Amino acid sequence: MAARLGSGDWLAAAKAALAEHGVDAVRVEPLAQRLGITKGSFYWHFRDRPALLAALLEEWEREATLAIIDQVESAGGTASARLLRLFLLTLDAEPRLERQLRAWAAGDAAAAAVVERVDRRRLRYLRGLFAELGFSSPEARTRAHLIYYSALGEMTLGIRASRAARLRAARLIHAMVVRR
Amino acid sequence: MAARLGSGDWLAAAKAALAEHGVDAVRVEPLAQRLGITKGSFYWHFRDRPALLAALLEEWEREATLAIIDQVESAGGTASARLLRLFLLTLDAEPRLERQLRAWAAGDAAAAAVVERVDRRRLRYLRGLFAELGFSSPEARTRAHLIYYSALGEMTLGIRASRAARLRAARLIHAMVVRR
DNA sequence: GCCGAACCATACGGTGACGTATGGAAGGAG
């Protein structure tokens, strides 16, 4: 069943390797071994390793922007409620991919460009929410940064408290950042 | 003049390579070429590449904790003033090393342990400042996290506004986080 | 049942690094 595989399988394996061990583990021959196949398959589906990495970046850029924001927008509610919902969602988000992508971006211009675009889009969305709450443009900007940094920090830092503690912290931060 | 060099020169070169291009660029032979010397020298001063990386980690752990905190403590002032001073200092801090070390930590357990220890120490210090301001323990904890995440975000994210804008943002964040 | 296209295996040459072995050179103690 599904003895043959397509470029999608390679991408999935690459994504898994990236999330677990970083971009440096996304190598053709190890992936082939992991897939129980030879690299002959890889060079049929992809031009070379850079092409795989580019595809990986492209896929992440698409997902990273839409995934959470869409989920929040479709739920609706006041700007403040959406903000809290958004923040709480990041508590349960899988941080490994996000983390490894930022690590990748530290040493690679293409990845850095993608991460920067994603950051900009997410920040723009957050600014919009604070604008809805009536904050002036620079105020909205700063508060957007503040809550975004917090979410990223919670996700990417090694220090992780209990879920209960993080939940309490999230509510407190939300209250501070929404308050006039 | 100083034709011969010691392990310190290798460490310095390694540190520069790390800051510029990440841990992956800290390789023996490229460093040797950059130093205008051969790797025969390296394997005299260091056991192997892991030993160099370990030394790099050790040095950073020492500097990263002391450097800023000491500077702030020696200046004195109220807890709030020290907090603001600390935050402003990070605006001019060189973010590349910090950034690359976190990237390194994403794929290496030893580096991750070091970064986590550094984070813990810095957070402990921040918690102390908020405790001085009279915040309860969990409140102090959350506020410490909040301001730490912000500083890290400002340092490590690709998006960097003008210095004036960042300064304004820093003051605003400080005000929010200090307010009861 | 045949054929072309899609897919995979195998074998190869090339590259950039690692670490080792061994033989100098340079510099100070005596």
Place this chain on the structure above:
DNA sequence: CTCCTTCCATACGTCACCGTATGGTTCGGC
């Protein structure tokens, strides 16, 4: 001046991976 230590150069063997070449295998359409 000599000798011992410290430091560096050179040459080598190895390894992991890249990308290519080429030949096999499977599958859908006819």
